[in-house]
Every structure is written in C-alpha cells, then in structure tokens.
Amino acid sequence: MKITKDLYQSSLALLTDFYQLTMAYAYWKSGKAEEEAVFNLFFRKNPFQGGFTIAAGLDYVIDYCRNFHFDEQDLSYLGQMKGKSGEAMFEVAFIDYLREMRFSCDIDAVEEGSVIFPNSPLIRVKGPLIQCQLLETPLLNITNFQTLIATKAARITLAAKGEDVLEFGLRRAQGIDGALAASRAAYIGGCSATSNVMAGKLFGIPVSGTHAHSWIMSFDSEIEAFKAYAEALPDNCVFLVDTYDTIKGVEHAIEVGKALREKGKEMLGVRIDSGDLAYYSNRARQMLDEAGFENAKIVASNDLDEHIMFSLKVQESSINVWGVGTKLVTAYDQPALGAVYKLSAIKKEGKWIPKVKVSQQSIKINIPGFHNVRRFYKNGVANADMIFLENGTNDKKEFLLIDPIDPTKRKKVGKDWDSEVLLKNIFVKGEKVYQRPDIHTIRENTKANLAKFDKAHKRLVNPHIYAVGLEETLYNLRTSLVLEAKAK
Numbered sequence: 001m002k003i004t005k006d007l008y009q010s011s012l013a014l015l016t017d018f019y020q021l022t023m024a025y026a027y028w029k030s031g032k033a034e035e036e037a038v039f040n041l042f043f044r045k046n047p048f049q050g051g052f053t054i055a056a057g058l059d060y061v062i063d064y065c066r067n068f069h070f071d072e073q074d075l076s077y078l079g080q081m082k083g084k085s086g087e088a089m090f091e092v093a094f095i096d097y098l099r100e101m102r103f104s105c106d107i108d109a110v111e112e113g114s115v116i117f118p119n120s121p122l123i124r125v126k127g128p129l130i131q132c133q134l135l136e137t138p139l140l141n142i143t144n145f146q147t148l149i150a151t152k153a154a155r156i157t158l159a160a161k162g163e164d165v166l167e168f169g170l171r172r173a174q175g176i177d178g179a180l181a182a183s184r185a186a187y188i189g190g191c192s193a194t195s196n197v198m199a200g201k202l203f204g205i206p207v208s209g210t211h212a213h214s215w216i217m218s219f220d221s222e223i224e225a226f227k228a229y230a231e232a233l234p235d236n237c238v239f240l241v242d243t244y245d246t247i248k249g250v251e252h253a254i255e256v257g258k259a260l261r262e263k264g265k266e267m268l269g270v271r272i273d274s275g276d277l278a279y280y281s282n283r284a285r286q287m288l289d290e291a292g293f294e295n296a297k298i299v300a301s302n303d304l305d306e307h308i309m310f311s312l313k314v315q316e317s318s319i320n321v322w323g324v325g326t327k328l329v330t331a332y333d334q335p336a337l338g339a340v341y342k343l344s345a346i347k348k349e350g351k352w353i354p355k356v357k358v359s360q361q362s363i364k365i366n367i368p369g370f371h372n373v374r375r376f377y378k379n380g381v382a383n384a385d386m387i388f389l390e391n392g393t394n395d396k397k398e399f400l401l402i403d404p405i406d407p408t409k410r411k412k413v414g415k416d417w418d419s420e421v422l423l424k425n426i427f428v429k430g431e432k433v434y435q436r437p438d439i440h441t442i443r444e445n446t447k448a449n450l451a452k453f454d455k456a457h458k459r460l461v462n463p464h465i466y467a468v469g470l471e472e473t474l475y476n477l478r479t480s481l482v483l484e485a486k487a488k
C-alpha cells in the first residue's frame, strides 16, 4: 500500500510528539537507549457504547516501521532546535546516533479485521527502549483512528443486515489523511465501496457513485436531466429522485428506465436523500415493482448511522443500499478510541522486570509483563479471552480468568477447548515476517470473525459484555506489583 511513501515522499520519523524526542535524547544521554523494553498498545473501552471493536491500521503500522529512519532534512531540523538558553537542544553526537538508527524491534499484533476487546494488547513492541518510545505516538495515531472507523463501519454494516453500505464521507472527513484512512477502515469494517476515488486507487477498494442534485438543477427539468445522464452513462443509472418531488422523481426515473430498457440497458435504481426515508422508499418500491423494475435498487442517504438504519429496518422500509458519510467517517458519536501505549516490562541484567503504573482508578492500571491473548471457543462460538504471561504457568488443565477491573468476576476455561493466540508475529528484529492479506481478504475476515460471536455482544445498545480476563498467575503478579508500588 505504501501510503506513507506515496503521500509524503519522505521520512515520517518526526510525526511524533516532541516529548518522545526529549525522552529519546535523555535515554541516550543516560546510557539507557539500547536497553530492551516491551510496550503494549491497548484501549480501555469499546467505542460507541458497543460490545466489540474491530482492529485496523496494521498495514500502515508495517509501512511506518519499515520506513522508520531520520533523513537529512529531519536531522537538520532537530539539529537547529535550541533550548531556552540558546544552546542546541540536542548534541551533534545524538543527531549522528539518530542518523544510524534502524528499526530493529519485534512487533506482534492482532491482524486487521480481528474482533478485539478492552485491555487486551493490540500491538506489542519489544526492542531498544529508544525505538519503542519513538513509536508510541505514530502507532497510536494510526491505530486509534482506523480501529475506531472500522468499528463504526462494522456496526453500520450489521445494521444493514447484509445489504450494501456505500461510504460517502470524503467531503466531511477530517482532512485528506482522515478521509483516506477512513475509507480504508470503512471497507475493512464491512462497507462495500467508497465514493473516494483516491482511496480506490491507493487501496484497491471498489469505487461507486450516483449523481447530485446539481446535475438535476443544471437542466430545465428533472426528466431532461435523467435522460441526459442515461445517454452519457447508460450502465450507471441510479437516479436521485428527490430534488423537487420524490414521487414525481420516481415516475420520471421509471420513464427513463423504460427507454433505457429498449436500448438493452437496465436502470440500476433510484436514490432518496431527504424526507421520510421509510415512507418514500416503500412508495418507490411499489411504483418500481408495478412498472416491472423489481430488480431496481433503492439507495437511501442523508445523515444515516446505525441507529437510524436500525429504525428504518424496524419500520420495514424498502431501502436496499445505504449511503453513509458524515457519521461514519467522523465517528460522529465518539471521536476517539482512546487507545494507549504503556511500558510493561524492561530487561535488566538479562532478566525481564515487569512494570505497572499505579493509579487510583483500577481501569488505568496497566497489565505488566510479556503477555499475549488466547481466545477460547465453545462449540465454535467465542467464549472468553485470556490475557496470559507468555513465560508463565500455562500448563494447567483449566485456566482461571479474573476480570482486570472487578476481581470478583471470574470464569474458568478448559485448556483442551479450541483456542487461538491473537498476537501474531509481524516483525522479528526489524525484519517483516508477516504476509499481509489483501484488503478484500481483511474485509472477509472481519465478517467471518464477527460471525464467531454471539449476537448478544453485537447488539447496538446495552450489549452483553464479552469476558476478557487475566490468567490467575498474571492477575497475582499484577496485584503484588501494585501493592509493592504503593508501599514504596
């Protein structure tokens, strides 16, 4: 995909918070830069008050890491930075160190399109402390947004119950980057196509589109406009019927549809963009069916989201293609996922030392150590996720999972149950070992992965909480580290 290279033609190493560089410098000065560390990227709450989250953004993360280096322009920019006293902020020897720095971390991550839950690691980075630190901001930037949008798209596609959702968000998206990443993530989440032509070109996403009111308004009458459009694009006729009067608009579409049919072409459908979408879609369906256009689709748009779509389904509307823009690509009801990136262990004299950040709020206490996630299935249905220490006691017959926030919530899973480990090897010592699936496969995986979960976790409001617990050994380690830290 090479989005970074195609868009910026340069290094993205400075796409970070300044404090990552001040820490990087201080790590280097104090001789800690090359100490080995492990960081985990995770979020604390499913977005949109939902019951699941869809991972996205790994492809960008891979490109970012592979391209990770400071080029001469970056270095001269850093070299000229001055502190308050007017002296150079960073020593020349540090700038030289950055020049030679090459990405050499191990990265394990859940694949794009995976169903994921709060507190589980999404990405685990192990490597020189300085590199792990510098990756914090860009990895969060990429993952927070794409995961959020893929999740919103998955909710919207669930509400569409198998019908096509077209992503129409470009005009309302958060800038150029936001639009491109949103179109990509929306496709991963389940949308069928985008109106964003550049996203189509860059990512290979199907592109689709109808026409706007301006097309109709540029003619003296609606019928003339439909006829001219049919003349120009006989294979792409979805007529927007609501510019003046939706019912008359459908009549005009039928008239032009009949003329098209005489030429051996078929009208694809109509689009309704205002008014009561349930009422008008049902009227349009009836009129189209009576005129022999049973296969013509009814596309609806106008500030749709999963809740309005759910309601339109309950109202038995006849909409069968959903155009969704603003509320999808801006993640309208929750503008950030809130994922974080925390140090969980550091190696001292060849030994991993687990680390916790203590907080008054137990939700903010991170999970220490070198951990991974295992998903257990019962009769093919996902049952619980276990966060466990990779080098811990994993040879038990059954595992006790303890909720990281409320330790009274516990659950047992059998070792012999079907299960899979969610973090996959992506990079080993800076070398990519992961074969990226193409974007269509990722989209299919999202659908297949969601199908493994009970519908109680997928309902739009008040979902049943899916169990994610710390394996007992890890829970005990975390508790003892917290008590130890509090005693300090």
Ligand SMILES: Nc1ncnc2c1ncn2[C@@H]1O[C@H](COP(=O)(O)OP(=O)(O)OP(=O)(O)O)[C@@H](O)[C@H]1O
Pocket: 273, 274, 275, 276, 277, 278, 279, 301, 302, 303, 304, 308, 311, 312, 315
């Ligand atoms: N039957 C329906 N049930 C629930 N929501 C609906 C229904 N029909 C339309 N909506 C939604 O109600 C909102 C209507 O918004 P608004 O009043 O701004 O549009 P409008 O007046 O119909 O059209 P416009 O202002 O674009 O001409 C939209 O979000 C739309 O998706």
Ligand SMILES: O=P(O)(O)OC[C@H]1O[C@H](OP(=O)(O)OP(=O)(O)O)[C@H](O)[C@@H]1O
Pocket: 168, 169, 171, 172, 273, 301, 302, 303, 304, 323, 324, 325, 326, 327
């Ligand atoms: O409503 P969204 O989910 O964002 O979908 C995209 C919208 O963009 C277009 O019109 P635009 O909103 O530009 O103009 P309009 O609202 O006046 O129709 C289109 O007709 C949709 O209404």
Ligand SMILES: O=C(O)c1cccnc1
Pocket: 168, 169, 195, 208, 209, 210, 211, 271, 301, 323, 325
């Ligand atoms: O193709 C469409 O119908 C379209 C594209 C962008 C925004 N609204 C509608």
Ligand SMILES: [Mg+2]
Pocket: 302, 303
């Ligand atoms: Mg609009």
